[in-house]
Amino acid sequence: MTTLDRLTADLTTSLKARDTLRTSTLRQVIGAVRHEAKAGAVERELTEDDVLKVLAREVKKRRESAQIYTDAGAPERAATEAAEADVIDEYLPTRLTDEELAALVDAVVADTGASTLKDMGAVMKEATARAQGRADGKALSALVRARLTA
Incomplete structure (x- = not known):
């Protein structure tokens, strides 16, 4: 099962469980992957590595946003961004120590x-x-x- 297939299956599960944070995050990530596939002159089939790069980029965006919100004094938004990053991080390979x-x-x-x-x-x-x-x-x-x- 590819990462994209896993994301899609987990989206269905989160919809049934009414997990709004997870559902929203997975929709955004699947959208980002599909956008990456359509970027450029011709739509292309993404490899597993391409999908993982998109996921890593999305995690990085959210971690940076969480830091910006924290610095700006908006801890609720920072917590949301961090939680979204944690959800996406579950689909990435384990980080090196x-x-x-x-x-x-x-x-x-x-x-x-x-x-x-x-x-x-x-x-x-x-x-x-x-x-x-x-x-x-x-x-x-x-x-x-x-x-x-x-």
């Missing part, structure tokens, strides 16, 4: 023979590919930068 991420970066630096910040692009490309969407880009970048400047 800090230790796993550090080990991955160390392995990539060793494999590529990188030693200076000039090599950061190559290291980031390989590390991102190996992480397969299970790591935050900012955290990965900061860790690579720290390893290459040490």
Whole structure:
């Protein structure tokens, strides 16, 4: 069962359970996936990786919105955004722990023979590919930068 199929099945379940938050969130996410498929000159079939990228982008949007609402003094809206992000996060692969991420970066630096910040692009490309969407880009970048400047 693909992630999109799972989203659709869970939407039906949440409708029957009258879970308004989950229903609303799943509708928004399914809409975002369909929009991504139709983006561009020709509609295309999204791969599983494409769907996961859309989900990760949606989680990131909601986490950023929650932070903005918190800073603006709107805790109710921040809580809603955070709850939506948590619902979407259930469909993403498990995130790498800090230790796993550090080990991955160390392995990539060793494999590529990188030693200076000039090599950061190559290291980031390989590390991102190996992480397969299970790591935050900012955290990965900061860790690579720290390893290459040490």
